[in-house]
Amino acid sequence: xxxxxxxxxxxxxxxxxxxxxxxxxxxxxTVGNGYDTLFLAHRVGPAGHVLGFDVQKGALxxxxxxxxFAGLLDRVTLTLSSHAEMGRFLAPERxxxxxxxxxxxxxxxxxxxxxxxxxxxxxxxxAVTHLExxxxxxxxxxxxxxxxxxxxxxxxxxxxxxxxxxxxEWMGSQPEADAPRLFLVAAATGPGTEN
Numbered sequence: 001x002x003x004x005x006x007x008x009x010x011x012x013x014x015x016x017x018x019x020x021x022x023x024x025x026x027x028x029x030t031v032g033n034g035y036d037t038l039f040l041a042h043r044v045g046p047a048g049h050v051l052g053f054d055v056q057k058g059a060l061x062x063x064x065x066x067x068x069f070a071g072l073l074d075r076v077t078l079t080l081s082s083h084a085e086m087g088r089f090l091a092p093e094r095x096x097x098x099x100x101x102x103x104x105x106x107x108x109x110x111x112x113x114x115x116x117x118x119x120x121x122x123x124x125x126x127a128v129t130h131l132e133x134x135x136x137x138x139x140x141x142x143x144x145x146x147x148x149x150x151x152x153x154x155x156x157x158x159x160x161x162x163x164x165x166x167x168x169e170w171m172g173s174q175p176e177a178d179a180p181r182l183f184l185v186a187a188a189t190g191p192g193t194e195n
Contacts, residue, residue: 008172008182012138013039015184016098019136023047024097029083029123030054030115034063036100041072044097050076051090053083053123083115083123095132103151104142114145117154124158128165128185137165137185143178152181164188 020026022045028037031054040050054060060078067073079089083101090096101123103115127137141152159167170182 008140008170008180011170012100012140012182012184016040016100016136016138017043019097019134020044021048021097025094026050027086027096027099027127028052029086029099029101029127030103031059031063031078032102033059034066036102037063037076037078038066038070038072040098040100041067041075042070044075046075048075051086052076052078053081053086054078055080055082082119084119086123087126087129090126090130094130096127096130096135096137097132098135099127099131099137101127101137101139102142103140103155104145104148114147115151116147117151120151121154121158124155128162131165131187133187135187137183139183139185140180141183142180149178155183159183159185 020040020043024044025048026040026044028040028050031037031052037050037052044050052063057080060080063078064073067076101120103120131137139155141148141155143149143152156169164187166186166188168184170184172180174180
């Protein structure tokens with residue numbers, strides 16, 4: 001279901017705040033420049049932890065420096081790996097309170113290096129499998145990147161078939177047909193997508 005245009009990054013962060021608490025475990029499936037990682041690390045508090053994935057060493061280096069400057073590096077484990085490997089890093093009993101995906105390419109990076117539908121769907125399965133009973137996932141799909149529209153459509157179709165989650169799709173303030181979209185995914189036993 002589509003909603004009225006909003007600023008998608010703000011909407012996603014505000015929505016995740018409803019489940020982030022001191023001691024929570026969160027995942028940034030696509031670290032990129034580290035802004036989502038920083039947000040999650042701040043919100044999980046000193047007793048919480050964030051696991052982050054990226055395939056680009058430069059992205060993790062930049063994120064590490066930002067986290068160190070903010071004094072939050074001890075709450076984060078950054079992994080030079082595809083988000084498709086997420087399941088290998090999660091113990092069966094490990095439950096995710098919040099998970100973020102920002103699909104596309106690294107801003108100011110090599111636009112040929114992008115997330116791909118096949119790896120994103122594997123990562124999404126792992127995130128949903130490990131979601132706690134009130135957990136939430138945000139997926140921001142940048143559709144203008146290489147394979148961006150294909151990835152958006154693949155994620156949309158996969159979410160429509162997933163049991164145990166409630167999904168809401170938001171459009172951004174940009175009027176273009178291929179503008180970014182945000183999926184809010186909540187465990188079905190959770191509080192839903194309204195806040």
